Amino acid sequence: xxxxxxxxxxxxxxxxxxxxxxxxxxxxxxxxxxxxxxxxxxxxxxxxxxxxxxxxxxxxxxxxxxxxxxxxxxxxxxxxxxxxxxxxxxxxxxxxxxxxxxxxxxxxxxxxxxxxxxxxxxxxxxxxxxxxxxxxxxxxxxxxxxxxxxxxxxxxxxxxxxxxxxxxxxxxxxxxxxxxxxxxxxxxxxxxxxxxxxxxxxxxxxxxxxxxxxxxxxxxxxxxxxxxxxxxxxxxxxxxxxxxxxxxxxxxxxxxxxxxxxxxxxxxxxxxxxxxxxxxxxxxxxxxxxxxxxxxxxxxxxxxxxxxxxxxxxxxxxxxxxxxxxxxxxxxxxxxxxxxxxxxxxxxxxxxxxxxxxxxxxxxxxxxxxxxxxxxxxxxxxxxxxxxxxxxxxxxxxxxxxxxxxxxxxxxxxxxxxxxxxxxxxxxxxxxxxxxxxxxxxxxxxxxxxxxxxxxxxxxxxxxxxxxxxxxxxxxxxxxxxxxxxxxxxxxxxxxxxxxxxxxxxxxxxxxxxxxxxxxxxxxxxxxxxxxxxxxxxxxxxxxxxxxxxxxxxxxxxxxxxxxxxxxxxxxxxxxxxxxxxxxxxxxxxxxxxxxxxxxxxxxxxxxxxxxxxxxxxxxxxxxxxxxxxxxxxxxxxxxxxxxxxxxxxxxxxxxxxxxxxxxxxxxxxxxxxxxxxxxxxxxxxxxxxxxxxxxxxxxxxxxxxxxxxxxxxxxxxxxxxxxxxxxxxxxxxxxxxxxxxxxxxxxxxxxx
Ligand code: HDE
Numbered sequence: 165x166x167x168x169x170x171x172x173x174x175x176x177x178x179x180x181x182x183x184x185x186x187x188x189x190x191x192x193x194x195x196x197x198x199x200x201x202x203x204x205x206x207x208x209x210x211x212x213x214x215x216x217x218x219x220x221x222x223x224x225x226x227x228x229x230x231x232x233x234x235x236x237x238x239x240x241x242x243x244x245x246x247x248x249x250x251x252x253x254x255x256x257x258x259x260x261x262x263x264x265x266x267x268x269x270x271x272x273x274x275x276x277x278x279x280x281x282x283x284x285x286x287x288x289x290x291x292x293x294x295x296x297x298x299x300x301x302x303x304x305x306x307x308x309x310x311x312x313x314x315x316x317x318x319x320x321x322x323x324x325x326x327x328x329x330x331x332x333x334x335x336x337x338x339x340x341x342x343x344x345x346x347x348x349x350x351x352x353x354x355x356x357x358x359x360x361x362x363x364x365x366x367x368x369x370x371x372x373x374x375x376x377x378x379x380x381x382x383x384x385x386x387x388x389x390x391x392x393x394x395x396x397x398x399x400x401x402x403x404x405x406x407x408x409x410x411x412x413x414x415x416x417x418x419x420x421x422x423x424x425x426x427x428x429x430x431x432x433x434x435x436x437x438x439x440x441x442x443x444x445x446x447x448x449x450x451x452x453x454x455x456x457x458x459x460x461x462x463x464x465x466x467x468x469x470x471x472x473x474x475x476x477x478x479x480x481x482x483x484x485x486x487x488x489x490x491x492x493x494x495x496x497x498x499x500x501x502x503x504x505x506x507x508x509x510x511x512x513x514x515x516x517x518x519x520x521x522x523x524x525x526x527x528x529x530x531x532x533x534x535x536x537x538x539x540x541x542x543x544x545x546x547x548x549x550x551x552x553x554x555x556x557x558x559x560x561x562x563x564x565x566x567x568x569x570x571x572x573x574x575x576x577x578x579x580x581x582x583x584x585x586x587x588x589x590x591x592x593x594x595x596x597x598x599x600x601x602x603x604x605x606x607x608x609x610x611x612x613x614x615x616x617x618x619x620x621x622x623x624x625x626x627x628x629x630x631x632x633x634x635x636x637x638x639x640x641x642x643x644x645x646x647x648x649x650x651x652x653x654x655x656x657x658x659x660x661x662x663x664x665x666x667x668x669x670x671x672x673x674x675x676x677x678x679x680x681x682x683x684x685x686x687x688x689x690x691x692x693x694x695x696x697x698x699x700x701x702x703x704x705x706x707x708x709x710x711x712x713x714x715x716x717x718x719x720x721x722x723x724x725x726x727x728x729x730x731x732x733x734x735x736x737x738x739x740x741x742x743x744x745x746x747x748x749x750x751x752x753x754x755x756x757x758x759x760x761x762x763x764x765x766x767x768x769x770x771x772x773x774x775x776x777x778x779x780x781x782x783x784x785x786x787x788x789x790x791x792x793x794x795x796x797x798x799x800x801x802x803x804x805x806x807x808x809x810x811x812x813x814x815x816x817x818x819x820x821x822x823x824x825x826x827x828x829x830x831x832x833x834x835x836x837x838x839x840x841x842x843x844x845x846x847x848x849x850x851x852x853x854x855x856x857x858x859x860x861x862x863x864x865x866x867x868x869x870x871x872x873x874x875x876x877x878x879x880x881x882x883x884x885x886x887x888x889x890x891x892x893x894x895x896x897x898x899x900x901x902x903x904x905x906x907x908x909x910x911x912x913x914x915x916x917x
Contacts, residue, residue: 231325231354235596236544246276286551287586288337291382292348294396295331296430296483297550298490300539302326302353302500308534311451311504312443314563315355317534325354327597328539329553330430330486334385335396340475341482342466343396344425344686349435349457350555351537354601358642361559362455363579367424368436370520371413373661375574380406381413399693408702411730412521412661414710415668421686422671422679423465423750429485431496432464432755439572440517440524442565442645443504450645452510452517452567453502454524456531460497462755464905467854468685470821477819487542494761494788495540501531514738515667516660520571522667526747549597554583565645570657589613605634662734665709670740672711674748678908684714685913688721697724705730759904760788762824767844768793768811771834774803776861776892780827783896789903791827794818796841804832820847821854825903830862838867845871853915857885857903859895864888871917878912885910 244252252273259271267274289295302324308317316324331348332341347366352359371381384406387393394400398420407413419425427433435457444450466474474481489496503524505517515522543549556579557572566572583592589612592598604616607623622630672680687707691700700722707715708729719726746752764784766777777793784791795801795811803809820826826847838844848871851858860868865888868875877883885907889895 231599231601232544232549232596246273247280286588289331289586290582291333292331292350293337294335294339294341295329295348295550296486297327297329297543297546297553298486298496298539299541299543299549300326300328300495300537302351302535302537304535305533308443309445311445311453311502312563313446314360314443314561315357316353316360317563324356325601326537327352327354327549327553328537329550329555330482332396334398338479339396340479342426342471342474342479344398344420344468344471344690345396346420346425347427347430347433349433351435351457352553352555352559352598353561355561356602357561358602359559359598359600360561360564361555361557362437363555363557363575364435364437364455364457366427366433366435367416367419368434368438368454368456368523369416369419369667370438370571371407371416372410372571373412373519373521373657374570375578376570377410378571378574378578381410397693399690401694401696401699404691404694404703405696405699408699408706411664411706411709411733414664414706415521415671418668418671418683418710421683421690422675423682424463425686426466426468426471427482428464428466429461429489430482431486431489431761432459432461434458434463434753435498438520439569440510440567442567443502444563444565444645448643448645450565451504451506453504454529456501456503457498457537458501458531458753460499460536460756461760463750463753464755465750467906468682468689470850470854473819473821473850477821481822486539488790489761490539490542492761492790495538497539498537499533500535500537501533503529503531505529514660514740515663516658518567518569518658519661520569521664525670525742525745527742527745548595552587552592552595553597554579554587554592554595556580556583560642562640562642568647591615607634659734660738663738664733666737666740668710670742670745671748672714673743674745676749676751676908678911679749679751680714681911681913682908684717684721687714687718691718692722700724701727702730754905757901757904758787759784759824759900761790762904763790763792763822764825764827764903765792765794765813765818765820765823765847766827766829767838768795768801768809768829769831769835769838770801771837772801772803772809772829772831773861774805774807774809776829776831777803777809779892780829780859780896783893783900787900789900792818792823796837815841815843815847820850823851823856825857825859825899826851827899828858828860828864828867830864839870848873849917852886852910852917855885855906855908855910857887857899857907859887859889859899859903861889861892861895873917877909878916879909883907883910 244255246252258267258274260267269275302316304317304320304322304324306320308314311317316322329348329350331350332339332343332345333348334345335343348363349366350361350363352361372378383389383402385398385403387395388400388402398404407417424433437455440452440454442450443453478484486496503526505524509529510517513524513528517524557575558577558580560566566576584590587595591611591613593600593604594613594615607625609618609623620630625634626632672683675683687703691703694700694703701724704715704719704724705727707718708726709732712726716726766780768777781791781793792813793809793811794813794815796815798811798814798817800808800810828848844867848858848867852871852873858868858873868886873886875883875886884902887895887899887902889899
């Protein structure tokens, strides 16, 4: 087999850029050998230093650039052409019979341009239509050969390129980022042995147990079919009608109604594979496993009111946040962990590990870190990469296998199927962002938009005319785990699937009081939007099974009596292994301390103390934060000392909700301009209400008073998130310590500010 000639994959440079050479191609009768250190990438720095990526993507270029290089185009210094490469003389005017005459049919330049434009859109994803992508790499901490033969985990420091797409679920492609929703967390690993897609969410469980219910769930949550409302929101009748009739969704509802449903950033949320997968080693031994991504920056959320206001101020909030962090070099990083257990362990659990509405508590099976993922390059082109990327749960590699989770089974079918209409045919794997780095050889042929030009007359197997190639890899290929099956065909589910509340209760009971209060608030908001009282009552009845206290508070919040508990589907409720799981609280993962990559507004106006501004700005920059000078208008203002400062954002163009914290420097009387602007007080109030840290200097304290901001917490303690600075340096230092987190302890319901 000669990988450089007839049998070349369509994108010839891919394997070469990744350090493959012909030695890696199987010889007849041989299996594909596991990639050796010499062939595959080792550490990213080595890859970059050794020029293994080929001439196009050398030092400094992130690892994932390589495979896409042959198709990246750049028009700088190039003349304009048609799609046929014909130079275009005039791109302003159509061809007419006389300047005031009719346009001519033979104007192929105009017709090509308009025709292409007419077909620029493709169908959006049925779910997860709104998303943002990034390139990066996965680096393995230590060989996991005992557990799995999956290529990314074979050597310490081994680097595998990845493309990640984060998404919301409900909304259309142009909908807001900060809806209360589940977030998709889909990772494509371009491994040496083919693509592996870990298509997960930021929540470890799902609404339903069986793929049969997925179309119903999605129809219920999407805008209602008669009037196409509401956009990107679950707070409407059809969603709550459905889930209140499907008690299995209760656990997931607890997560979505928690702060997990409104993450501060894609960089600050966990990811989960959700289903139980199988890890299979080279000896064919299998262990069960759950995948977890944990963000280095910790798990953080927005306040609900803030999320609502952000959706007006910047619907691209999460997309922008991800983009800007990567552009700034503050590369988002996540640790991959696995919970590993055996079939025997699983048989003893009170829940079924094939039930995607259940998680395996970390107190039962700890999460073992196995590697890290760094996102270090923004896509060149949103459509070509983020829109056209096609994730698929069926894309697994040797060493990773499925279990019989009936939800997963449906997904294995759905993702390939949907791409066929979304991306226009069966050749979507040839779109550069989807094409594997590993060579592709088989006898599949033709179809819409085929890119590969297969040589020779053999497109069948067995053959002798093609030397028997491409030949089966045998044991070196993907061998399905031989799970014994001997059962009747039937529709139904196992007994433990009928238990719906143990883990919903575990989740609620494991939250901090502030987190519980947010869950109450979210249910109250959502159910208050439900117009049919019977639906609200049925949902309350389900919540009684989770926590009477929760249900009573929600009932009170929507002016209803607390109904009796919904009858349970299971006669004998299995006893849960753990009663409390601290790992389920977002506070369990605060992430690195500090304010790295967070955004701060420093209020400026004529008369501001330039020294304070400079000191704050410098300290924030040193801490890795992003400070902005916010004025009544953008442009210059004069400091107390007569110097000039440039406000880069204004009270009008970047509302305070877009910042993680706000600083009010001191100054002379002219600072009154800020005080006269009602928005200043609004912003301060919002910062306070959304539990963000505030730093005020000089008579800024009176500004706080004017905004009605109390000096102490509701319980009378000092508010650590309110720093009033006299000694500038000390104050800034204290501020940076508290500004990287929210001060939820400040909250009252209803808000006092
Ligand atoms: Fe998906 N899902 N899903 N899903 N899903 C899609 O595939 C589907 C489920 C998830 O950024 C679709 O390419 C079925 C669970 C993500 O491109 C579609 C079932 C989890 C993404 C589809 C589920 C997910 C999708 C729409 C139940 C978390 C976005 C477009 C049996 C583990 C991927 C597409 C991206 C997208 C089907 C349930 C995550 C229609 C049938 C559970 C992150 O194929």
